[in-house]
Amino acid sequence: MKQLLMCVLAASLTTTMAAQEKFEQGKPNNSNYRYLDNYQALKDYINYEKYPNFKLGIGTTVNDYFTNQTFRNLVNKNFTETVAGNAMKMGSCVDANGNMNFANVKRYVQAATEAGLNVYGHTLAWHSQQPNAWLRSLISGQSQQVRHDTLIYAMDKWIKGMMEACDGKVKAWDLVNEAIAGDGNDGQGNYTLQHSDAYKKGTWDVGGDAFFWQDHLGDLDYVRQACRLARKYGPEDVKLFINDYNLESDWDDNKKVKSLVNWIKKWEADGETHIDGIGTQMHICCFEDDNTMNSIKQHITTMFEVMAASGKLCRISEMDMGYVRGTNNRWGDKIKTVQLTEAEHQKMADFYEWIIKEYLRVIPAEQQWGICQWCPTDVPDAQYMWRRGEPVGIWDLSYYRKHVYAGFVRGLGGQATSGIKQVEASKTINAQKGIYTLNGTRVQATSVDKLPHGIYIVDGKKLVR
Secondary structure: HHHHHHHHHHHHHHHHHOOHHHHHHEEOHHHHHHHHHHHHOOOHHHHOOOOOOOOOEEEEEHHHHHHHHHHHHHHHHHHHHEEOOOOOOHHHHHHHOEOOOHHHHHHHHHHHHHHHOOOEEEEEEOOOOOHHHHHHHHHHOOHHHHHHHHHHHHHHHHHHHHHHHHHOOOOOOEEOOOOEEOOOOOOOOOOOOOOOHHOOOOOOOOOOOOOOOHHHHHHHHHHHHHHHHHHOOOOOOEEEEEOOOOOOOOOOOOOOHHHHHHHHHHOOOOOOOOEEEEEEEEEEEOOOOOHHHHHHHHHHHHHHHHHHOOEEEEEEEEEEEEOOOOOOOOOOEOOOOOHOOOOHHHHHHHHHHHHHHHHHHHHHHHHHHEEEEEOEEEOOOOOOOOOOOEEEEOOOOOOOOOOOHHHHHOOOOOOOOOOOOOOOOOOOHHHHEEEEEEOOOEOOOHHHOOOOOOOEEOOEEEEEE
């Protein structure tokens, strides 16, 4: 009977393995990655009993989602939420003459929602990637009041058009993106908002076409008007977030996230404006130096505590991770993917695990929106690419799982399982003869107890651990 069971099991496993797509496997021809073959899709590890509101999101290049079936299947099978990297920004939908084209947005929202994904909108109000020429032509030579009123008209046209294109299917938005400057003093000890006269083009500049609405609308009305229009044209239950970067910063003792919370209080002081949530981008690095890592972790915890204390929904919005070597090397050059060692890959996986667990620990379940990984794969080492050449993905450039995939699984509280229960080896295990994966690759382990959960061949028998 047991031999028959093993034959049936072997047949079903062969069928399952044959159906695996490359993004469901670790790096081929490398025994260090075979344990990843047995993991389920990432979203299968979300514990909805403990975290009923949690969404696992991914930054999505919309053109790839349309044209690359492997990428589309990767997104659909592993995540519950998708965020367009660029396709829903104003600069992508409005040309230099003010003409608006939402065809790509409509197609993306329709395809993603039909696949069972939530679509998170990014972004309604921002100073970068704007139809700069059109906006400047509208206000050229006008008085302050006319500039203000004309830009309200332009914002109204834009937000109305986008909300109509989404047809009520996009229930949450980055209302305002990257509003807070990383310096200055608003008179109350907070950082100021970003403005053109103090803008420092550099690391976080994403490609020109900057237009600072707040220069003309003012620091308060800029956000209040965007919020008013989003609620006017959006779904009745729309959720609106303020999204920003460096909120976890240790060099200023989390001053940016504290400033953001205080600015939200200012915007809401009119009794009409309501911000639902805070998004922290977390474009971070894992450091070889333990002192640096300890400081970063302490300030990530503080950031989560400040966000939670605000009473707002809390979201990690654009998480990705690089790696920096050396001691006392806080601002060192980031290591390229091709240079990374196995131990460094594992350290990054451990850091992802810690971040996810810390988010789930600190943020109350009712305030959790979820976590969005910004880069599905590592980035090519090509000019003008975001974090070019860095190991920022969960998958490598060939769409194979990396060790950080396991870090995500551990962070969500899961372990790899086969889905097969109550199957045991026929007799006592003798690991001295070697432990093998189902495809015949020998595993570098001598003890069954040290194996990740999965299915193995030990002493000629299949073992479900």
